[in-house]
Amino acid sequence: MEQPQIAVIMTCFNRRETTLNCLRALYQQTQPFDVYLTDDGSSDGTLKAVKSAYPQVQILPGDGNLFWVGGMRLAFAAAMQKDYDYYLWLNDDTILESDTIERLLKLHQELATNGEEKSILVGTTKDIVTGKASYGGAVKSNKWYSNKYEFFGATEVLQECDTMFGNCVLIPRAVVNKVGNIDGAFIHSLGDLDYGLRARKNGCSVWVAPGYIGTCSKNSIRNSWVDPKLPVTERLKKAVQIKAFPLKPWTEFCRRHSGFFWIIYWCLPYLRAIVGYKNLAASPTFAEDIA
Incomplete structure (x- = not known):
């Protein structure tokens, strides 16, 4: 069997050491790959440091306004022009185990066989x-x-799921040909969830690999729109910001994926921000799980 061609898709902004640590672990992999990294106008020396340590990385410049979806979309588009066999989305705060790509490839080949x-x-x-x-x-x-x-959560065997958070995701050419790029309707969050849901609507499937592929720390809710220590007005203000539920992208997500009564679901994160995280126990949003 020929060695599959793999493109690793990344984006970064002003966390030089985090990005370098991610790349350091990435280059311990047992499989060959190309890296496409969007640097979204970093001012902390990230661009220079990456060029110095990893000159083989293909860096795409941003203007500081791309955020996660925009940065990943730009890098993904550049890689798609070369029609790789596989594309690996990788957050720059994720530290992979040295055999991660090899394991994911074997698992996908197992799925393809079935x-x-x-x-x-x-x-x-x-x-x-x-x-x-x-x-x-x-x-x-x-x-x-x-x-x-x-x-x-973690599982001991391959299990199918509905969609995914985009920290480490292997996407084969067959899926990209069906779904295309991350949708530009989104800015920072929601784009990964939307991609998985659109993939399933297009006849594809989403599977969770068994075990762990590496480490990535959870985002803190401190000073976010779900922080119960903040006043209501501050929580509501943060709820509509780019990294939470900005009005236009959230509207588009709900219209696509929330059924006939989508407008009801659309209101819920803002209600949660008003009522408070602890008081609204059965929360109907995905909140702090979005990077």
């Missing part, structure tokens, strides 16, 4: 401090009133 060639494979990370599962696959809540995509 008729699941058009399948996305998601790696689960664990928090480096707590050792608990942090990011990976996602499943829609089974509560009728909920619009939440809950973190699937």
